[in-house]
Amino acid sequence: MSQFSRILMLLAALSMSMLFFFPLWKIYLQAPQYPEGLEMHIWVNKIGGDTEYTLQNFNILNHYIGMRPIDAEAFPELKIMPYVVYALMLLGLLVALLK
């Protein structure tokens, strides 16, 4: 592997750590009585929002249409995914650094 490819590999592996600093997925909801909007953030390891109460407010609105409350505890993915990301990063680092 060329030096250039190794650096790219290293950057790619490290860039996955961004998953712990930024949400994976942002869901925006708009409604007339929410002029400021409601913004749910799904992270690799948690569910959050633009405020710490976003999830509660999503759930309150969802229950009018019969949806079950969204509960972070009910998603095993949020517990498993960080390890998957760690493993991918480790693999990437190994590929980049081992000759």
Add this chain to the structure above:
Amino acid sequence: MSTIQTLKTKLPKAALLASMAALPFMQSCDMGDRATAQASMMSSDAASKVYVEPGKHDELYGFLSGGYNGQVSVYGIPSGRLLKIVPVFTQHAENGYGYSEESKAMLNTSFGNVPWDDLHHPKLSRTDGQTDGRWLFVNGNNTPRIARIDLSTFETVEILEIPNSAGNHCSPYPTNNTEYVVAGTRFSVPINTDGTPAEAGLDEYKEKFRASLSFIKVDKESGDMNLDFQIMMPGFDYDLANGGKGPSEDWIFFTTYNTEKAGTLKEAGASQNDKDFLAAVNWKLAEKYVKEGKAKEMPANYYHNKLDKNSHIAKSEVKKSVRFLDPADCPGMVYLIPVPKSPHGIDTDPSGEYMVVSGKLASVIPVHSFSKMQKAIKDKDFIGDVAGIPILRYESVLHAEVKEPGLGPLHTEFDGKGNAYTSMFVSSEVVKWSLKDFTVLDRIPVYYSVGHLVIPGGDTKDPYGKYLIAMNKITKDRYLPTGPELAHSAQLIDISGDKMKLLLDFPTVAEPHYAQVIHADKVAPRSVKFYELEKNSHPHAVKKESEARVERKGNVVRVYQTAIRSHMTPDNIEGIHVGDTVYFHVTNLEQDWDVPHGFAIMGATNAELLIMPGATQTLKWVPTRPGIFPMYCTDFCSALHQEMQGYVRVSPKGVNTPLKYYTGEQKPAL
């Protein structure tokens, strides 16, 4: 008091009578011209100047006192839109203030729970002589009290009772950095400094009646008030006050009437002397005397009520002593400055050099000079004394007199551009005059009988000379009639140009006396959207539906209830009996902006609760008969608000109905 006698140039009664008789004539002359006068006074584009587009915010907040409703009304200025009513000294069934178990203590006084007062003067807290948007202080005139409203929540958070006072009118005036808020006595009363009940014959007014000026220390961080000391003064009527600024910032000034010490028919008895006094108090020196131990301690009995920020519970503390200074022992602390008879407002200009005193019956507006006052004190230019308080010579302190200002001057505010504006009660007008040559520049009619007027920051170092609001006592034909009781009115006047222009006329709630106006950006950014449930330290709060429950101890039943869109938990309760006292501790679990829940139950003899998100409020309920009692949310909270309801079953005494409660599914009783 011989000095007062010498001051007395006996005004021929005939002259006074003649001038009074001329009033109706002058006013009737006005009548015919009124429509024309008003048309010419109206700004041609007035509508666009007060039009705030739907969804846009006003430039300023206006805090208008409610007078005899004991509340403060909050208006958007310039639109004149009513934003909120803040209950202060008066129970407010609308949200449970003064009725809920948490807020009852706020109205405690040494006389008992006093659920009403007469609220006159709002004053904003200040930093460096300018409004800082943190707190609003207001006075209760009838049962002497000072309250503090927190402008991050627009709630009354503290009420301090004032001992040794009656008719707490010249209050609550702050110093430049809100070091102190002062409160003075309008009704002098006998005061026994040994704390024994002070009772005297009403004909002993001259000998036994006295007044106190209270200095309330305000904590820089928390805003908490503490009655630091009082100054015992001669038994005059202390009417209004204002603090100095800049060179005069160590001083605070009080107008007094009834220097004659009349105890009855004051309208005549208190108008005998040609001159009454302005009392100038050096509060810095007073503070120093207190620190040096010159103050004497006396027994007292007064209440201090404070709202806890996290539990939202008001608690009362009873204070048992107060310290006071006697001016006779404190040289240089108090001086009396003669002013034309029966003065009302005392207003200091933004520079702090001029003290403007409005005499209700005076034909001129005297403007006293602070530097001349300092010189007169230095030169000992005294004409006598009252109880050891030196009286300065009128001519030595006087800087100028504003001639022919109008009839019945009451209050003055400033625009920061070298002009003063005085309200004229009798001639129903606002008069603009110059602080440079003290001549009248302009006048504008108001409808009718203006009391106070306000300019944003017009009482501070930094006025915003764009608007003036005149608050009028009489409206008569100004609005659609509403029976014998009519609204009072406020008139918004554009003072940005040479000529005053009437922009808007809006009805007000009860009777505004004074008001404060402040730029919205000093207040709005700090406005709280909801209370954090996590910080709720109420002992009966429940933070999760799973913790909601009903507990009985003897005949006291506590319902630990939660409210969240769109149900209450529990919403079915059985096992309450006639003879029980039930406390509904309702916690609003919402953590979102503008989602209060209400709580009401049939037959409750107090009020409803309005519970803000994250807070807990308690309604006491004593059912008097068996039956099924509906309870429900009163604040339209959501699409299924109408379904947010439940039942309480009340069984006859002695019938064994087991305690049971649930929402949806039944839960086992504790």
